[in-house]
Amino acid sequence: MDDRKDRSPVIILGAGICGLYAAHKLAERKIPVIVLEKEAVPGGLAAGFERNGNCYDLGVHHLHGFDREILTDIQNLMGERLQPVELKALIRHGKGFHQYPLQFTDMLGSIPPWTLVGALSGILIQQIINQFDKSTASDAEEALVRIYGRPLYNYFFRDFTHAYWGLPASQLSAVFVRSKMPRLSAVDVIKDHLKKLGFRFREESTASALCKETLWYAPSGSREVPEALANAIINDGGKVLMASPVVRIDTADNKIQAVHFSQEGKPCSFPCSYCLSTIPLPDLIRALHPVPDAKVLDAVGHLHYKPITVFGLLVRKTTVLNALYVHFRKRIFHRLAEPKNSGLQVSPEGCTVLIAEMTCEVGDDRWFGGNETRSRLLQDLQAEGLITPEEVLEIHHFNARHAYPIFNLGFEEHFQKVMAQLQQIENLQSVGRQGGFSYPNMHATMRMGADATKLITSYLNSC
Numbered sequence: 001m002d003d004r005k006d007r008s009p010v011i012i013l014g015a016g017i018c019g020l021y022a023a024h025k026l027a028e029r030k031i032p033v034i035v036l037e038k039e040a041v042p043g044g045l046a047a048g049f050e051r052n053g054n055c056y057d058l059g060v061h062h063l064h065g066f067d068r069e070i071l072t073d074i075q076n077l078m079g080e081r082l083q084p085v086e087l088k089a090l091i092r093h094g095k096g097f098h099q100y101p102l103q104f105t106d107m108l109g110s111i112p113p114w115t116l117v118g119a120l121s122g123i124l125i126q127q128i129i130n131q132f133d134k135s136t137a138s139d140a141e142e143a144l145v146r147i148y149g150r151p152l153y154n155y156f157f158r159d160f161t162h163a164y165w166g167l168p169a170s171q172l173s174a175v176f177v178r179s180k181m182p183r184l185s186a187v188d189v190i191k192d193h194l195k196k197l198g199f200r201f202r203e204e205s206t207a208s209a210l211c212k213e214t215l216w217y218a219p220s221g222s223r224e225v226p227e228a229l230a231n232a233i234i235n236d237g238g239k240v241l242m243a244s245p246v247v248r249i250d251t252a253d254n255k256i257q258a259v260h261f262s263q264e265g266k267p268c269s270f271p272c273s274y275c276l277s278t279i280p281l282p283d284l285i286r287a288l289h290p291v292p293d294a295k296v297l298d299a300v301g302h303l304h305y306k307p308i309t310v311f312g313l314l315v316r317k318t319t320v321l322n323a324l325y326v327h328f329r330k331r332i333f334h335r336l337a338e339p340k341n342s343g344l345q346v347s348p349e350g351c352t353v354l355i356a357e358m359t360c361e362v363g364d365d366r367w368f369g370g371n372e373t374r375s376r377l378l379q380d381l382q383a384e385g386l387i388t389p390e391e392v393l394e395i396h397h398f399n400a401r402h403a404y405p406i407f408n409l410g411f412e413e414h415f416q417k418v419m420a421q422l423q424q425i426e427n428l429q430s431v432g433r434q435g436g437f438s439y440p441n442m443h444a445t446m447r448m449g450a451d452a453t454k455l456i457t458s459y460l461n462s463c
Helices: 017-028 068-081 105-111 114-130 140-148 150-165 174-179 185-196 224-235 281-289 295-298 371-383 411-423 433-438 441-463
Strands: 010-013 033-036 048-050 056-057 083-086 091-092 096-099 214-218 240-241 246-252 255-264 267-269 276-279 304-315 326-327 335-337 352-359 392-406 428-430
Touching: 010 255, 010 295, 010 326, 017 224, 017 433, 017 441, 033 224, 048 392, 056 304, 056 392, 068 441, 096 105, 105 433, 114 150, 114 281, 114 352, 140 150, 140 174, 174 295, 185 240, 185 335, 224 240, 246 281, 255 276, 276 441, 281 295, 281 411, 295 326, 295 411, 371 411, 392 433, 428 441, 433 441
Parallel strands: 010 033, 010 276, 033 240, 091 326, 276 428
Antiparallel strands: 048 056, 083 214, 091 096, 246 255, 255 267, 304 352, 304 392, 326 335, 335 352
């Protein structure tokens, strides 16, 4: 690698873990790199916030160990701060809490008998239909029905999908089911028996979540991973600039020439040898100068992200959940976590922290953490027998505008137009959850960043 100090830096847009890990690998190789982040803290969706001496995660985040290279690298950075914790996840279903993903015996015991008979019959009938119907599902509803049958779809997926995404499954792409929605392990058992009878299945959903797995966490929450990465970048000579939103990206001759941003209200800029973007695609496209043509702007206007609201509660109880986190289908919160069970340090003694996640829309009461939402949150927690309002010492509110890409019907065409525009710029990549419009978890997101650095290094070597 040409290690000239006068080389223009690689500019990375976004200090989520994808951008940070890419910058870390580049800085290790002594490649000049600068990370620009609009928020005040690093981490993106894996960020955390300190309030009155306690840390609150922006959602539920653990590091998986599937990518051993990534895990070893983070362990080397964090040492004993990165601690193992055994996965224990539950789902609130029927009259109680069951292992997540829902197991076959739990499914048998938690669904009303006649509903269960209908569901099993529906699966069998649908699989017979599938043996003859070789067409591709036209939307998420049809994809789910083909996997689970109409009765189980109506019982388990229809209303929850609509409530979570704000759209009925018929308005979501079938790609959503294949890339985001995990299979029910209980249904896999049924399918295994049908396979012995000669049935053949086309997989149209992602692999089921694991029931047993070692996860990794830190005493002050998931934020320690991005903080460790940011520190490593700086120690290796790179820069991580917080509260520095991108304003304009200058392009000429199919290359990015400079990136302009704002810092403390002052305009700033850097020349750019290469740009790796992890920011939302609409933000990237609209920052390009000259402005892309109307067709591309229209296409990116059809790419949407689902916002989330997160409430962090300091509770006067030693423990609340018998799990790391619990999924709920009929409460205002879709997932409830107790990070103390993962090793989070909480004060004062005898207290714990709860993290309640819910989807929302920008500008609604949930987004602002309004009184109506807070009241409903406390009511639902009490209705579940978890805590009483009197046991809540503090409530803190956080949100994220671009939490989950929405695979609405027909998004593929618009996504392809946007990516085709970006691919014309030879020193630019757009990756990660927001930049790649995809659903990677922490280790997969970091792997995307690592893979991007290989292309960056190859490009710089060829210049």
